[in-house]
Amino acid sequence: MVTSTSAKKHLKTTLLVPELRKKYYAQTLADSQAGKKVAWCSNNIPSEILEAMNITTVYLENYATVCASKRLSSAFCRAGERAGFSQDVCGYARILMGYILGGDDLPEAPYGGLAKPDFLIVNSYSCDSRMGWFTTMARTLDLPLYVLDSPYQPVGGCTDLDNVAYTESQLRGLIAFLEEQTGTKLDPARLRQRIELAAKANEIQVEIYEMRKHVPSPMSAGDAYTVVWPGMYLIGTKECDQFYEQLRAEVRERIASNVGIVPEEKFRLLWSGLPFWYNMALMNYFEEKGGVVAIENAFFRHLPGLPQQDEDPVRDMALRSTMRRGYAGSIGERTDLTVEIAREYSVDGVILSYNPSCRLFYILQPALKNALDRAGIPTLALECDMADERTYSEGQVKTRLDAFIERLLAR
Amino acid sequence: MGHRVLTEIQHYGFGWVLDLRKDGYNIDTLQRASAAPPWLPVERSALYVAGIDIGSASSKALILEQDRVLAHALMPTGAESAASAQRVMEIALRQAGLGLNDMSYIISTGYGRIIVPFADEEVTELSCHARGAHQLFPAVRTVLDMGGQDCKAIRCDERGRLGDFAMNDKCAAGTGRFLELMADVLQIPLNQIGALSLEATGEVRISNTCAVFAKSEVAALVRQGRDRREILAGLHEAIAARVHTLLRKVGVEPDFVIAGGIGKNIGVVQRLEARVGLPALVPPEPQIVGALGAALFAADRVAEGAVRRQRQPIA
Numbered sequence: 001m002v003t004s005t006s007a008k009k010h011l012k013t014t015l016l017v018p019e020l021r022k023k024y025y026a027q028t029l030a031d032s033q034a035g036k037k038v039a040w041c042s043n044n045i046p047s048e049i050l051e052a053m054n055i056t057t058v059y060l061e062n063y064a065t066v067c068a069s070k071r072l073s074s075a076f077c078r079a080g081e082r083a084g085f086s087q088d089v090c091g092y093a094r095i096l097m098g099y100i101l102g103g104d105d106l107p108e109a110p111y112g113g114l115a116k117p118d119f120l121i122v123n124s125y126s127c128d129s130r131m132g133w134f135t136t137m138a139r140t141l142d143l144p145l146y147v148l149d150s151p152y153q154p155v156g157g158c159t160d161l162d163n164v165a166y167t168e169s170q171l172r173g174l175i176a177f178l179e180e181q182t183g184t185k186l187d188p189a190r191l192r193q194r195i196e197l198a199a200k201a202n203e204i205q206v207e208i209y210e211m212r213k214h215v216p217s218p219m220s221a222g223d224a225y226t227v228v229w230p231g232m233y234l235i236g237t238k239e240c241d242q243f244y245e246q247l248r249a250e251v252r253e254r255i256a257s258n259v260g261i262v263p264e265e266k267f268r269l270l271w272s273g274l275p276f277w278y279n280m281a282l283m284n285y286f287e288e289k290g291g292v293v294a295i296e297n298a299f300f301r302h303l304p305g306l307p308q309q310d311e312d313p314v315r316d317m318a319l320r321s322t323m324r325r326g327y328a329g330s331i332g333e334r335t336d337l338t339v340e341i342a343r344e345y346s347v348d349g350v351i352l353s354y355n356p357s358c359r360l361f362y363i364l365q366p367a368l369k370n371a372l373d374r375a376g377i378p379t380l381a382l383e384c385d386m387a388d389e390r391t392y393s394e395g396q397v398k399t400r401l402d403a404f405i406e407r408l409l410a411r
Numbered sequence: 412m413g414h415r416v417l418t419e420i421q422h423y424g425f426g427w428v429l430d431l432r433k434d435g436y437n438i439d440t441l442q443r444a445s446a447a448p449p450w451l452p453v454e455r456s457a458l459y460v461a462g463i464d465i466g467s468a469s470s471k472a473l474i475l476e477q478d479r480v481l482a483h484a485l486m487p488t489g490a491e492s493a494a495s496a497q498r499v500m501e502i503a504l505r506q507a508g509l510g511l512n513d514m515s516y517i518i519s520t521g522y523g524r525i526i527v528p529f530a531d532e533e534v535t536e537l538s539c540h541a542r543g544a545h546q547l548f549p550a551v552r553t554v555l556d557m558g559g560q561d562c563k564a565i566r567c568d569e570r571g572r573l574g575d576f577a578m579n580d581k582c583a584a585g586t587g588r589f590l591e592l593m594a595d596v597l598q599i600p601l602n603q604i605g606a607l608s609l610e611a612t613g614e615v616r617i618s619n620t621c622a623v624f625a626k627s628e629v630a631a632l633v634r635q636g637r638d639r640r641e642i643l644a645g646l647h648e649a650i651a652a653r654v655h656t657l658l659r660k661v662g663v664e665p666d667f668v669i670a671g672g673i674g675k676n677i678g679v680v681q682r683l684e685a686r687v688g689l690p691a692l693v694p695p696e697p698q699i700v701g702a703l704g705a706a707l708f709a710a711d712r713v714a715e716g717a718v719r720r721q722r723q724p725i726a
Contacts (some may be wrong), residue, residue, distance in 0.1 A: 373575075383580045393581065395522060400578065403537035407573045410538075 006069060007222035007280035010261055011254075013247040014223045020243070021066070021229060025111035031056040032115035037182050037378040040117040044125045045148060046171060046317060048194035053178055053186055058114050061130075064092035066110050067099075068277035068387040077388045079103045091357045091387030093133035100140060117144055119181050121174070125150035127360045133393035146177040152330075157303070157323040168408060175314065191313040194236035199320075203304045204244035205231055209301055210295065211251050213318050213345050215261025218251045221271050221293035222283030228299045266290035267408045270342050271298050272368060273353035273361040274386035282397070288407050295345040298361070326400045334364055335371045340379050349408050354383040356391065380404040419433055429654045458515045460713060461509075462705025463530060464539065465523030468559020468587050468672065470495040470666075472503035475710060483699050488559075492523040500529065502726035515710040516717055520701050522561070523698040532712065532722045537565055538573045539704030544668040545571025546707055547700070548692050551663040555683070555691075556700070557673035559587040564658045577660040583622040586655045587672045590679075592622055593646050596629045598641050604643050608678035611644035620701065625649070643678065651682035658687065670700040 009015055032038050035282060038056045041047075050057050067073050073091065079098030081087060087094075120143055122134035131147065138145035148170050151163050174184050212219055219227075226250060227247055232235035254260075269286060271293050276282060283293050309319035342350055350372055352365045365381065372379050385391040437476045448595075459481070464471040465488060473483040484502035488495045496519070504510060505621035513528060520539040536556070544554040547565060554565040562585040566574035583589050615637055619625040625646070632642050650673075667689045673679050674697030686690050694700060 378575065381577070391581075396578070396580070399535055399537075400524065402533075403535040403573060403576060406535055406538045410572045 005048060007226075007283045008245065009223050009226065009238065011219055011223045011227075011247070011250050013250050014226050016243065016246075020239070024233065027113075028056050028058050028115040029112060037118045037177075038115045040114070040119065040120045040137070042127075042130045043232065044150075045121050045234075046125045046174070046321075048191060048198050049171070049178070049186070050121075051236040052191040052194045053175075053182060053184065055178065055182065056115060057233075060096050061092045062229070062233055063099075063110070063114060064095040064387050065277040067095050067254075068389065069280065070110050071278060071389065072107050072110065073278055074385050074390050075105070075107050077390070078097055078331075079106055087262070087388070088357060090127075090129040090133060090359070091355075091385045093129060093358075095387055096133070097140075099100050099163070100137065103395075115140065117143060119177075119402065121144040121148065122146075123148045123150055124284045127358075127359075127361050144177075145182065146174055148174055152324065156245040159323060164318050164322045165257070167322050168315055171209060171314050171318055188313050190329075195313055195317060197238060197241055198236040199305045201235060201240045201244050202301065202327075204241070204248050205301045206304050208244070208248055208251055209295075211248075211255060214255050216258070216262070216267070217268065217292045217294040218254040218259070218260045218261075219339070220283060220287075221296045222280060224296055225275050225280065231301075232299070261292040262287050262290055262291060265292055267348040267405070268292055268294040268346055270295050270297065270338070270347040270350045271353060272338055272346065272350055272396040273365060274355050274358060275353065276297055276363075276389075276392060277382050277387055278389035279392060282401075285401060286405070291405060291408070293351070294347055295341060297341055300341065302337075302341075314408070331364055333368050335367050338368055339371050339375050340378075342375070347377070348411070349378040349404065351404075352379050352381045353386070355386040356379055356383060357385050357388065378404070380409060423656045458507060459513050460706050460709035460715065461500065461503070461517045462539070462702040462707070462709060463496060463517065463519045463527055463593040464699075464701040464705060465492055465519065465521040465527060466536075466558050466701070467494050467561065468697060470521075470523070471699050471702040472499045473699055473706050474507045474509065475706045476501050476507075480703070480707065482508070483696070483702065485698055488523065493526045493528060496523065496527045497529070498610045504632075515713045516719060518705040518709040518712070520705040521668070531709075531717070534560075534699050534705060534708050537563060537576050539701045539708065540670055541565050541567035541573045541704065542571050542707050543700035543702070543704030544670060544694075546703060547694050548666050548668050550666040551668045551692070552666060553658070553661070554668045554670060554700075555658060555670040555675040557585060557587065557654065557679070559667070559680055562628070562654055562657060562671075563695055564585050564654075564661045567662070568659050577657050579657065584625075585650050585657070588645075589622045589625070589650065590673065590676065593629055593643075595702065596626055597633065597642065599643075600641065601693050605647070605676035605678035605680075607640050608647045609641035609681065611638065613638070613641050613644075614648060615641045615645035616640075617645040647676075647678040650679055651686055654679075654683060654685045663686070663687050663689065665689050666670050666692055668700075670694065670697045672698050672700075 036056050038058060038062055039050060040058050043061050067076055073095055076095040076098035079101060080094035083097060085094050085097055085102045120134055120138050122130055122133055134145055151166055179185055230240045230243045269291060286293055306320045306323055308316055310316040352369055355361055356364050369379050382397060382400060460475050462473045466486060470488045471485045474481040482503045484499050486499050495609055516531050517530045518534050519527035521532050521538045524533040539557045540554050544551045550566060556563045560583060562579040563576060565576045568574055579585060591601060594604050617625060617628060620630050626655055629642055667687060669680060669691045674693045680691050680693060
């Protein structure tokens with residue numbers, strides 16, 4: 001049983017996100033009404049291209065987290081399971097399949113539901129479950145699907161020209177698909193503009209991550225999991241850049257006046273993996289005990305972007321993304337990166353979030369635990385799904401957290 | 412007074428055989444010993460402090476007077492955890508000839524730690540087991556606590572401080588409840604199943620460690636006329652295998668201590684020793700290790716200058 005859901009936010013800028021998100025979803029419905037083409041997308045697709053082509057994007061993983069945060073995930077998951085999807089299948093996928101397949105017993109969908117899609121886009125990057133999920137949706141809804149294939153990418157990026165050429169071909173394939181679906185041509189100048197806007201947002205975000213190394217922590221994961229939203233879903237827009245400028249100013253101000261998340265920071269934590277979207281208040285639970293989740297490794301942006309690599313915007317995107325990548329590396333590289341984050345952000349312990357239905361993060365955690373053990377950094381494993389709240393047991397989680405906090409404070 | 416308590420405990424089916432390798436231990440001798448147990452050297456100096464451990468199956472209370480255990484009590488938790496907490500505390504206090512107001516500090520632990528109305532502070536059962544086991548066996552580095560619904564593998568350092576730990580998630584396998592269910596299906600008293608399992612000449616393989624499915628599986632084996640001792644051997648092996656996995660998550664280093672009610676089951680203890688490759692140290696009363704740890708933390712707090720939040724008689 002979850003007793004509370006949303007985290008208490010500490011930054012004023014964070015409080016803007018719910019309004020931005022609400023506006024965004026309302027706009028997608030209005031666009032659909034006005035006859036604009038709507039794409040249902042996975043995370044990690046090159047939004048700049050869709051922005052440049054004036055396509056309305058709906059991000060399904062985000063919608064699943066919205067359902068979870070509004071405590072609707074169990075109802076939608078059950079609807080997905082009724083249709084034959086196992087509880088072991090990605091919680092996000094079950095929620096969306098439940099939403100699509102429906103049922104009389106389903107609660108009202110958040111934000112008045114999703115805009116009806118015209119086509120689907122999925123990126124093979126980082127997660128394999130969503131490939132099966134999107135292909136299943138394409139068949140269920142009888143809609144065209146573009147699979148943007150991402151080759152293996154080491155954490156630090158690579159300069160392998162075959163890799164770049166392949167990435168470029170995938171982007172050009174996507175553009176051709178979108179041009180066919182919409183009947184309009186991509187304007188390279190518009191794309192160039194979106195690329196630069198996205199690059200700027202990235203720069204500011206990297207800067208904010210850098211500032212979060214400060215002790216006491218100016219911004220905790222409770223805020224971070226919310227403020228990541230514009231950077232994932234408004235990427236390539238002026239609104240997005242303005243948001244991060246405002247956030248950066250606030251974080252700077254907090255550091256300058258030495259304002260932390262808790263009055264006296266007794267311990268700092270790293271949250272590894274996805275949070276439990278239906279119970280973000282867990283982040284505040286540490287604060288009651290003098291601790292702060294100073295950093296998280298999901299959505300982590302540590303690499304400054306590269307300057308323009310090529311005149312042609314598509315080739316430029318391929319080059320810049322290939323040479324700068326995050327999660328799609330090997331387990332070893334991802335593990336090393338997290339140990340490095342733990343050290344650089346001076347954390348005393350790491351919460352390993354074992355999300356049973358998230359294959360991307362689940363598989364990483366045991367290797368990560370071993371690496372952190374070797375580095376002498378205490379870890380706590382919590383096994384709860386990121387979206388399906390039926391996997392969460394308040395008493396069990398609190399006992400583990402309390403014991404872990406006792407362990408850290410006794411040191 | 413003590414005698415009535417014993418009858419109550421036995422009535423609820425808690426008459427476990429304590430440790431078959433130690434001659435002469437049973438509930439009666441333990442209770443007689445509890446006034447001044449020779450096996451529990453406590454070096455700390457305090458007034459009176461109490462530890463209370465509200466587990467899912469049983470509630471335990473223990474009172475320390477400076478360097479010795481004055482009394483301890485154990486009873487089933489039942490549906491009303493708060494009432495059980497008051498009752499078990501009352502029993503321990505009466506044994507000690509004291510009242511609640513004589514306590515300088517009380518720490519609660521166990522899954523029901525938050526509902527103990529007269530406790531001054533809560534400490535998790537993980538820290539308390541590390542602390543309690545360290546008091547009994549100072550060289551301990553690994554504690555396995557097998558309780559009613561929880562099973563915990565706990566590492567601690569040379570000072571008895573909590574290290575890495577792992578707990579069973581969402582599953583009753585390897586817990587007291589599991590064995591209670593199986594003893595019930597086989598119609599064998601709980602305190603006999605461990606010893607009986609060691610008499611088996613063969614072993615039935617139990618494929619389910621889910622308590623509900625294993626119950627059906629065992630019932631089917633009984634219908635097939637399989638030797639109950641062999642079924643028990645299979646059940647104990649399944650538990651040992653599962654618990655061993657939990658232990659390996661945190662790594663096992665000697666000394667290795669087993670606490671909790673299943674510590675009284677020689678069948679599980681011997682199989683675990685074989686798997687782990689280390690002798691297991693089992694306290695004479697493995698169920699009060701958590702309460703002991705809580706009482707020791709309470710003594711620490713008093714030494715640090717903490718005072719009771721409230722002093723009022725038990726309702």
